[in-house]
Amino acid sequence: MAGYLGNRSEMVVHHLAVMKEECNIYGVKKGDRHYFVPDMLDQAKREGFTPCKHCIQN
Template identity: 40%
Template sequence: MADYLGDNNKRKVHDLLNQKENCQIDEIMIVHKRYFIPDTFVQANSEGYDSCIWCIGDSQEQHNYQE
């Protein structure tokens, strides 16, 4: 099983081992699901996916709120 799941629609990556209710992973349409090779956060980030604020934290979105 994969550890990370990308949402192509929102360009977010989720940590499947640390899911939170607010992630709404179950609502990601199958056509928007993206898995990474290798299955790492670094790979997802290098492909332009931002951290989910809930299950990973340290999101670019989070930094924008703090500025």
């Protein structure tokens, strides 16, 4: 299982191991899902994604 999932329509990245109901992961359309290589938060940030305020503590 991937550790992070990006939502391209909102440019938000979620941490799948600690996701919350407020993240609405299941509402992300298949075409908007983005996985990162390497699967790391730093990579998501380099690609312009903002960490989710519900599942990623800064």
